[in-house]
Amino acid sequence: MFTIATLPKPFIGHIGIIQRNAIGSWLQLRPKPQIILFGNEEGTAEIAEEFHLQHIPNLEENAFGMPYLSDAIRQAEAATEDEFLCFTNCDILLFPTIANAFSRVRQHFEQFLLVGECMNLDVRTTIDFSAPQWQNRIEQEARSHGKHRGVNADYFFFRRGMYRDIPPLIHGRAFYDNWILYEARRLHLPVVDITPIARAIHQNHFYGHVPGETLQSHKGVEAHENLRILGGYDHAYWISDATHWLTAHGLRRNWLGTLLLRQRWKGLRRWMGRMMKVVS
16 A cells, blocks of 8 residues: 655664564554665664565765755656655554554545654563554553644655655755645645544654754754755744544544634744834
């Protein structure tokens, strides 16, 4: 039904453990998806061979050696015959409810962006996917100890060819995902948030490997460059700007998001602030 594409970090230490966990959860989906690993980070080629995944080692990069989102999408589309792609980070556990939700949304729309939010959870050890209750155990831990991530979208399903004019955003840095949402809304396409019925978990880790970033921070120099390319916070759309929710009772219109009331309120506040400065 879809191909999952991801750009792993090095498969070493704790980040290596949680990335193997994420890939293991994707392999439990039915039907089993094609999985593409991008990049040449340590261990990527070996993991691809171990799990019989597709490996695309080279992406077009900026001057600092960071890959462009545009080339990742282009190469992923060229590497699969599936109609839909799922872009997500390699630390996200996906569960079968997501595949079921994707199938339900396809019954309503031909072209759409499907997104969802994760729970943050500390996962320190390798998940045994052969254990009958592995999913129930992880979900119970998330209910007891997990924390909501706010308005972040953590995975993106879209039809191949949907994104054509992609600006030079850096993949894997803040605000590239905001553009994915913004562009779908600009194209007047349905954006469906499946969080109400689909479980996904972000396994916590630190961002200290990124230049300019610190613990609990995702605001490095490349994130600022992405924001500039995006066009500033006016174009930084979030999962709250989705047009629909998928619930246990079916598809529901998100009028707050559909009418972009949050974005309009932000614009009004900025205009009022400018007017007050002029008066003063």
